[in-house]
Amino acid sequence: MAAPGPAPEAWSRPAGRRRKRTPLTTTAAPSETSRAAGEAERAVPDRRGRTVLVWTVPVVLFAVTVAVHVVLARHMRTPIIHADEFGYLMGAHFMAQGGSPTGASYYPGYSALLVPLWWISKNALAVYRWALDVNAVLAGFTSVLSYLLARRLAPRSGPLTWGGAALVVSAYPALVMYSNLAESENLLVPGLLGVGLLVLRAVDVPSARRWAVAAGASGLLYAVHGRAIAGAAALAITAVWALRPWRARVVHLLATTAALGAALAVSEVWIRWVTREVPGHQLPVRFPSPSLSSRVTTASGLEHMGAVLSGEGLYLLAAAAPFLVLGVAAAWRSLRRGKGEPDAVDGRWHAFVLLSLLFGAVVAAVFLATGKRID
Numbered sequence: 001m002a003a004p005g006p007a008p009e010a011w012s013r014p015a016g017r018r019r020k021r022t023p024l025t026t027t028a029a030p031s032e033t034s035r036a037a038g039e040a041e042r043a044v045p046d047r048r049g050r051t052v053l054v055w056t057v058p059v060v061l062f063a064v065t066v067a068v069h070v071v072l073a074r075h076m077r078t079p080i081i082h083a084d085e086f087g088y089l090m091g092a093h094f095m096a097q098g099g100s101p102t103g104a105s106y107y108p109g110y111s112a113l114l115v116p117l118w119w120i121s122k123n124a125l126a127v128y129r130w131a132l133d134v135n136a137v138l139a140g141f142t143s144v145l146s147y148l149l150a151r152r153l154a155p156r157s158g159p160l161t162w163g164g165a166a167l168v169v170s171a172y173p174a175l176v177m178y179s180n181l182a183e184s185e186n187l188l189v190p191g192l193l194g195v196g197l198l199v200l201r202a203v204d205v206p207s208a209r210r211w212a213v214a215a216g217a218s219g220l221l222y223a224v225h226g227r228a229i230a231g232a233a234a235l236a237i238t239a240v241w242a243l244r245p246w247r248a249r250v251v252h253l254l255a256t257t258a259a260l261g262a263a264l265a266v267s268e269v270w271i272r273w274v275t276r277e278v279p280g281h282q283l284p285v286r287f288p289s290p291s292l293s294s295r296v297t298t299a300s301g302l303e304h305m306g307a308v309l310s311g312e313g314l315y316l317l318a319a320a321a322p323f324l325v326l327g328v329a330a331a332w333r334s335l336r337r338g339k340g341e342p343d344a345v346d347g348r349w350h351a352f353v354l355l356s357l358l359f360g361a362v363v364a365a366v367f368l369a370t371g372k373r374i375d
Helices: 030-072 082-097 108-120 124-153 159-170 173-178 185-204 208-221 228-242 246-275 292-297 299-336 347-369
Strands: none
Touching: 030 124, 030 159, 030 173, 082 108, 082 124, 082 246, 108 124, 108 185, 108 246, 124 159, 124 173, 124 185, 159 173, 173 185, 185 208, 185 228, 185 347, 208 228, 208 246, 228 246, 228 347, 299 347
């Protein structure tokens, strides 16, 4: 039987050539095309409006906060916590005009902001009134930093939500009323928020520069208030944890260590210069303070420190229990999210915040137990 020949339709085509097929094309229906175009046009103004709100809300928040604090401080005529407020004003006067150092443990970081006021006027009452205006500006920065932190911790929320959270924090009575006092906490609070944001950036995208900046800021904050040494210790521990494996990030660790050590050294020298005692120029200490070793090595000393810690805890719970509950809930919710998911925050940043709080309480208890000030 003969083999079958080629198909009849192949007789008319040259060998080696194939029929070119025309691909089928589909076009969207006119109604679908117009609908997609309309959604795209509407999305552009929405994005523009959101961008405007992202930058408008913190500006309005800053202006409103400053205005409220200025109004609340209008009735102040003279310092009401005489020793403390006079101590900070005197520290600024010493740095601006010279004379006798304070001889008391009033850290000079906040006083440095008041130095230009003494350059402008030698009237103590005028400098005091302007110091309260400086506090109002610092309160405005506190609200903006709270907004930026809320934006970073809850990126899926909108500018109004971030602004509302910052407004709630700024309306906390301890923050609202503190601007009436010429004391270092007015700078310590925004300073801690700023350090927290810097640590968050360093944890998210580790680099030697980011860790060095965060460490330097933390070390310099010690010159503002003694409790800031707790944040420096927390940052050091967090860096050791976050920068693993250590062999691969030796430069990061060295930069962090150098920046933190240099900043703490500068702060210590600055503190000693402003607060040093000059015999014959200051009031002598009437009652000697118990030594630190006696408080941490004896049963009575440890018992006293425990009582101080308990008292601090009860006071803080009475003053900020709702914030504590919300903070713990937000941290737990964030930690349960996988890394890279929206609203997920690295657990190492939460560890830094927790360690800062714990170390801050211990530092305060140690100072108070030894009868010393930590202003």
